[in-house]
Amino acid sequence: MDDPRYKTLAYYERLVLQIKREVVQGVRVPGDKLPSVRDMAKAVQLNPNTVAKAYKQLEAQGVIEVQPGRGTFIGAQTAATAEEKQRVRPAFEAAVVSAKAAGVTLNELQAWLNAQFEEGQA
Amino acid sequence: MDDPRYKTLAYYERLVLQIKREVVQGVRVPGDKLPSVRDMAKAVQLNPNTVAKAYKQLEAQGVIEVQPGRGTFIGAQTAATAEEKQRVRPAFEAAVVSAKAAGVTLNELQAWLNAQFEEGQA
DNA sequence: TACGTGTACTATTATACATAGTACACTGAA
DNA sequence: TTCAGTGTACTATGTATAATAGTACACGTA
Numbered sequence: 001m002d003d004p005r006y007k008t009l010a011y012y013e014r015l016v017l018q019i020k021r022e023v024v025q026g027v028r029v030p031g032d033k034l035p036s037v038r039d040m041a042k043a044v045q046l047n048p049n050t051v052a053k054a055y056k057q058l059e060a061q062g063v064i065e066v067q068p069g070r071g072t073f074i075g076a077q078t079a080a081t082a083e084e085k086q087r088v089r090p091a092f093e094a095a096v097v098s099a100k101a102a103g104v105t106l107n108e109l110q111a112w113l114n115a116q117f118e119e120g121q122a
Numbered sequence: 123m124d125d126p127r128y129k130t131l132a133y134y135e136r137l138v139l140q141i142k143r144e145v146v147q148g149v150r151v152p153g154d155k156l157p158s159v160r161d162m163a164k165a166v167q168l169n170p171n172t173v174a175k176a177y178k179q180l181e182a183q184g185v186i187e188v189q190p191g192r193g194t195f196i197g198a199q200t201a202a203t204a205e206e207k208q209r210v211r212p213a214f215e216a217a218v219v220s221a222k223a224a225g226v227t228l229n230e231l232q233a234w235l236n237a238q239f240e241e242g243q244a
Numbered sequence: 245t246a247c248g249t250g251t252a253c254t255a256t257t258a259t260a261c262a263t264a265g266t267a268c269a270c271t272g273a274a
Numbered sequence: 275t276t277c278a279g280t281g282t283a284c285t286a287t288g289t290a291t292a293a294t295a296g297t298a299c300a301c302g303t304a
Contacts, residue, residue, distance in 0.1 A: 010292060017216055020223040036249060047294050052251070063223050069249055069302030080225035088221045089234060090130075094139055095217040096238045099210045101142040101185050103202035106239045112211060113235060116218045117228045132261060158280060169263050174282070191271025191280055 011046055015054040023063060023074055025119050034064060034072045061087075133168055137176040145185060145196055147241055156186060156194045183209075 009017065022028045034040070037055060041048040055072055058064045062084070065075045080088070099109055131139065144150045156162070159177060163170040177194055180186045184206065187197040202210070221231055 012292080017219065020219050024219050024222045037251090038249090049295085050293060053292090055250080061224060066250065067302085068251090068300080071249060077223075078225055079227075080221075080230075084224040085226060085230075088217075088224050088226060092217040092221055092231065092234055093238055095210075095214040096235060097139065097142050097146055098183075099202075099214055100146045100238070101199075102183060102206040102210050103200055104207060104210060105202075106235070108202075108207075109214065109235055110232065112214055113218060113228070113231055116215055116222065134261085159282090160280090171264085172262060175261095177281080188281065189271085190269080190282090193271095193280060 012050050012054040012057070015040075015044065015046070015051065016057055019054070019058060020063060023077075024116075028074050030074050030076045032074045034074070036071060134172050134176040134179070137162075137166065137168070137173065138179050141176070141180060142185060145199075146238075150196050152196050152198045154196045156196070158193060 019028070019034075028034075034055070035043060037048045037051045040046075041051045044051070055064065055066070059066050059072070062075055062078070064072050066072050096109065141150070141156075150156075156177070157165060159170045159173045162168075163173045166173070177186065177188070181188050181194070184197060184200070186194050188194050218231065
């Protein structure tokens with residue numbers, strides 16, 4: 001969250017992705033408390049409303065849980081429901097199509113995919 | 123290109139993805155001539171400028187080739203350069219992270235990935 | 245009570261998207 | 275040369291989203 005524009009993702013989208021990465025990599029584990037909207041806003045140099053927007057989206061996707069009056073916490077990593085798969089799959093397939101159109105091979109994509117999951121084991 | 127908003131992708135982005143799909147699936151092969159900006163605009167019910175924006179992006183990514191005064195053609199599918207990999211990989215990894223955070227397993231993502239490449243063989 | 249929490253609301257500014265219309269430079273064929 | 279077709283460039287307008295600022299509310303805990 002430093003430069004004027006990242007050209008691809010909005011601020012709140014970048015924050016959403018960053019928190020997802022930390023959860024996936026085990027940096028944040030279920031039950032961990034996230035900084036408050038105001039504290040996170042100071043930490044990442046954003047407006048509290050922008051952070052709230054990111055939190056709201058993460059909650060809608062089941063990544064975090066909001067306990068009114070207490071704060072927000074990392075949710076338990078449950079298996080994906082059919083609805084969640086239906087939400088995530090188009091974006092995944094679009095990324096695959098773009099990569100394939102650019103000339104990336106299946107073997108290479110498999111390597112990228114496995115690398116992402118090996119990170120989580122560490 | 124039918125409804126008011128697809129909620130995720132802009133019109134020109136959807137057109138870019140659609141043409142990539144057709145190239146990846148073999149519906150359009152290298153050397154094929156794409157409809158002109160004006161004809162495609164009529165076909166997909168969009169403004170010629172919006173189609174031109176999609177064509178421009180496809181050309182920048184090496185998917186199509188513009189021959190001034192003649193038209194646009196599907197380019198030869200070459201191996202991905204280091205720059206192209208660097209452009210495509212972040213989007214792929216972001217999709218993987220979101221899927222993993224939603225609870226999608228590695229096996230399932232591998233299946234989705236393989237399915238996309240099996241389509242191209244048909 | 246007092247405090248911290250997420251949330252809701254209005255308002256403003258800036259950017260991107262999509263449209264419309266016009267014009268230009270280029271190529272190939274009549 | 276002339277003409278049609280091509281991609282491209284430009285200005286302009288209306289809309290939608292993003293990000294900001296500021297204020298206020300309902301909730302749960304110490």
